[in-house]
Amino acid sequence: MIDDTEVQQRLRHSMQAIAQQATPPTSSCWHEPLASPVRRDRRLVAFVSAAVVVTVVAAALVWVIRPSTPPVTVSETTPSGPPHLRRSAHHKLPSPLTTPVPPTTTPRLSTTADPTAALARFLADHPDAVAHSTPVAYANNLKIAVVGMAPDPNHRAIDVLDLSTGTASPLATLTLPKPNYAFARGIPIQTADLTGDRLPDFLVRFLAADNAPGVVVSADSGTWKLVPQNADPTAVYIGRDPTISNGHLDSTRNDCMPTCAQGHSTLIVWHYDRQHNTMIPQ
Amino acid sequence: MRAESALSEAGSSFEEVYATRRVGLHRLAFVITGSDEIAEEMVQEAFARLHERWRTVSNPAAYVSRTVTNLCRTEVRRRRRERDSLPRPVIVGNPEIDETWAAVSRLPDRQRAVLILRYYADLSESEIADVLDCRVGTVKSAHHRALVRLRRELS
Numbered sequence: 001m002i003d004d005t006e007v008q009q010r011l012r013h014s015m016q017a018i019a020q021q022a023t024p025p026t027s028s029c030w031h032e033p034l035a036s037p038v039r040r041d042r043r044l045v046a047f048v049s050a051a052v053v054v055t056v057v058a059a060a061l062v063w064v065i066r067p068s069t070p071p072v073t074v075s076e077t078t079p080s081g082p083p084h085l086r087r088s089a090h091h092k093l094p095s096p097l098t099t100p101v102p103p104t105t106t107p108r109l110s111t112t113a114d115p116t117a118a119l120a121r122f123l124a125d126h127p128d129a130v131a132h133s134t135p136v137a138y139a140n141n142l143k144i145a146v147v148g149m150a151p152d153p154n155h156r157a158i159d160v161l162d163l164s165t166g167t168a169s170p171l172a173t174l175t176l177p178k179p180n181y182a183f184a185r186g187i188p189i190q191t192a193d194l195t196g197d198r199l200p201d202f203l204v205r206f207l208a209a210d211n212a213p214g215v216v217v218s219a220d221s222g223t224w225k226l227v228p229q230n231a232d233p234t235a236v237y238i239g240r241d242p243t244i245s246n247g248h249l250d251s252t253r254n255d256c257m258p259t260c261a262q263g264h265s266t267l268i269v270w271h272y273d274r275q276h277n278t279m280i281p282q
Numbered sequence: 283m284r285a286e287s288a289l290s291e292a293g294s295s296f297e298e299v300y301a302t303r304r305v306g307l308h309r310l311a312f313v314i315t316g317s318d319e320i321a322e323e324m325v326q327e328a329f330a331r332l333h334e335r336w337r338t339v340s341n342p343a344a345y346v347s348r349t350v351t352n353l354c355r356t357e358v359r360r361r362r363r364e365r366d367s368l369p370r371p372v373i374v375g376n377p378e379i380d381e382t383w384a385a386v387s388r389l390p391d392r393q394r395a396v397l398i399l400r401y402y403a404d405l406s407e408s409e410i411a412d413v414l415d416c417r418v419g420t421v422k423s424a425h426h427r428a429l430v431r432l433r434r435e436l437s
Contacts, residue, residue, distance in 0.1 A: 014382040015402035022312035024305045246390045
């Protein structure tokens, strides 16, 4: 078994040897380049792509608002009742090109709301909010963030906040099981689609004795939850030191032989089991 | 503005930066991409961008290094995504080097970039974070994961 020092030496040696295989062009004078063929080709492709997109969008708009389409009336200027009920009684069924809106994910009417400011206000009003993600775009124009709440030494929770309207509205409060790890304030909460539903999930990190375990927060199953590793819903802490790298979750395992400080680490890659809504190591 | 008369804040002319950095950057780009053609194109593109921004760039050498690195990474990712032809790992003929390099080539993009910038370009972790536009902690974790994986593959 080789150690890190030997790996590092081999890396330096290999890279120097590889670099010597390069054959830079001999001319050392700068000639201001015309647009190279590759750059020209890319610009042409970009232009054609943009033209195609504009044409398709225009055709779709014409089709949607064609005269034979029943009128769609949305009473956004005269709201009455909660936001998800603001569509008027004249609202017709959506045309085939529009996506039906699930009842739990209503499009937001405010276009000027600042989710970052809303999150800042929430954090200022809640001194027990000790860790937080940045606002991220979610389905149906939602802007959400997760916040780690530590109201007392025996209670930890993660709040999922909707920031779309300019104020922080809780979507879910997820109580963390014991042990009551402290939130790792210095480690950013990472986001990525870990469950394959094309929506962001969150990795919240904590401080344990010698590593920083984490939990995955997701709504892939339809409700916000801490994703467990098996049928036990309290088996949510993933260790050691999980991180999201290139869109997937990985962590390390330490054989702690003879001690954890001197032990051998192994990389573990985690995958989401959609059938059982669990994270499984591979 | 003509390059001949342009001087950076550090006092170097564009042509001086080009003359002193071109070969080193070509080698760096070659290590990242494994191709002389791509390396030459990326270095030329980076200097073209530097030329356009010469008046506003305070550290031309750092700027062009960062640009070359990121252009190469983007190009490698693009070729992978489009299943375009990626250069085969360079074969030196020394089994130890070839084995190490093949293992490096299989690493995820960011981990490979961190190793190249650390062990070929001799950058510090904070400098790597600057080049890759990420946090130092991200560099550390990518570095750690890369070493763990290499140690496992090379054992």
